[in-house]
């Protein structure tokens with residue numbers, strides 16, 4: 001049990017002016033915890049929180065997550081203000097919908113800068129604190145699309161698969177220091193994720209992929225009818241950290257569970273099909 005029971009916990013949460021991040025900040029402040037909330041716009045965060053949420057324990061931090069120095073400074077300000085750090089939530093992320101061949105080099109760099117290099121900047125700045133105090137929890141918000149990939153989501157999935165890979169390794173590395181790690185895998189949640197404020201699209205498209213154009217249109221129309229409730233999603237994530245109990249992967253949403261189950265079945269079939277032939281490349285045993 002590493003979550004502090006005798007004092008307010010201090011959380012460092014990225015991507016907080018909208019969606020799941022905003023809801024996490026709201027609920028954490030309502031619990032009486034301390035929250036360092038990174039955002040690209042502190043004004044947007046404060047106006048989204050409104051009057052009903054007490055902000056005495058909030059440290060809004062305008063940070064470009066791609067800037068390692070800025071991230072380190074944000075973490076320094078967090079420990080200076082609150083005297084420590086208990087939980088890190090790498091939540092910032094955005095969708096990008098295009099065929100693989102329509103995805104530019106800049107699109108790739110932008111996505112991986114935020115979803116991989118940005119997370120790594122946060123981890124490099126925070127892990128020494130958690131490791132040395134031999135307590136803490138890292139929550140990396142992935143997606144069910146960190147487990148399974150579909151046409152039109154290649155770049156987003158590349159970022160989330162990378163996040164899953166580094167997070168699995170991290171969990172194994174820091175367990176001996178008493179630091180817990182959770183990968184969160186939401187399905188569709190009713191946040192701003194599928195609005196044009198958040199979702200990115202390619203600059204140029206070809207007419208070779210009408211099914212992808214149709215998929216994009218359908219996803220923009222999904223806004224407001226996604227299955228996942230961000231209030232419940234944030235609550236379940238907080239409960240997971242407070243209890244310290246649960247598997248590495250936290251599936252959020254019955255849609256996520258169904259997609260993940262289908263992926264596991266497909267992998268099983270793939271492994272079974274390879275069982276008789278995988279060994280043909282082995283050296284003959286001496």
Ligand SMILES: NC(=O)c1ccc[n+]([C@@H]2O[C@H](COP(=O)([O-])OP(=O)(O)OC[C@H]3O[C@@H](n4cnc5c(N)ncnc54)[C@H](OP(=O)(O)O)[C@@H]3O)[C@@H](O)[C@H]2O)c1
Nearest residue numbers: 015017018019020039040092093143188189191192193198
């Ligand atoms: N909603 C879903 O259906 C869904 C499904 C699976 C996974 N997820 C994941 O859940 C996390 C939260 O997303 P959400 O659903 O809450 O979406 P959201 O409402 O669009 O919020 C995304 C947050 O990420 C930050 N962000 C977006 N683009 C960014 C960029 N280029 N650089 C830095 N920060 C950026 C924003 O922070 P600021 O504007 O404050 O900087 C924003 O608060 C993301 O990692 C997303 O991939 C969402």
